[in-house]
Amino acid sequence: KQEVTQIPAALSVPEGENLVLNCSFTDSAIYNLQWFRQDPGKGLTSLLLIQSSQREQTSGRLNASLDKSSGRSTLYIAASQPGDSATYLCAVTGSRLTFGEGTQLTVNP
């Protein structure tokens, strides 16, 4: 059974700081990995999708990497802003879609 773990569970940083969110998964037989953002009481917004054959994806200030063999992914956020405050979820697609518990990020002005 696939298990997805995200560390840290919560993170509070000052504005402008670069930060890294971590995601690990136990079964490396995945098709892809996605990072999502969830604002309180809202649905999910897909940030980045990395196919199993890819090593990283970039979108603006976001960069996600994937090391399938070690079962790890990181989401790098550059020059963080208060508007980045949200919960960030990673999810892997294998035989099914499995979500991590999320990292709650707070960026303080």
Place this chain on the structure above:
Amino acid sequence: GAVVSQHPSRVICKSGTSVKIECRSLDFQATTMFWYRQFPKQSLMLMATSNEGSKATYEQGVEKDKFLINHASLTLSTLTVTSAHPEDSSFYICSASDLQGQEKLFFGSGTQLSVL
């Protein structure tokens, strides 16, 4: 990009009533739709997977007679919470995929259900 519309965004109902939640893919055909439930401060939990024109596949522990899913067209799936009780109060989110669930998923904005 692709858009999934979910309605209503919030519903408050009395115990014993039924609530229908709609999920529509607006600019693509969704062969597969997923329904999730999220309790406060917990991650999303998959409830069921529905493929257009066939019966939904429910996850273990999810009562199919209580959570009725209909995926009658390639752009619409509905989740009906029948005889809702306070313990059904949760955030429900749908997502859709156009390639057998293996590609990028697009999510609805969610429905906050409160059962009094």
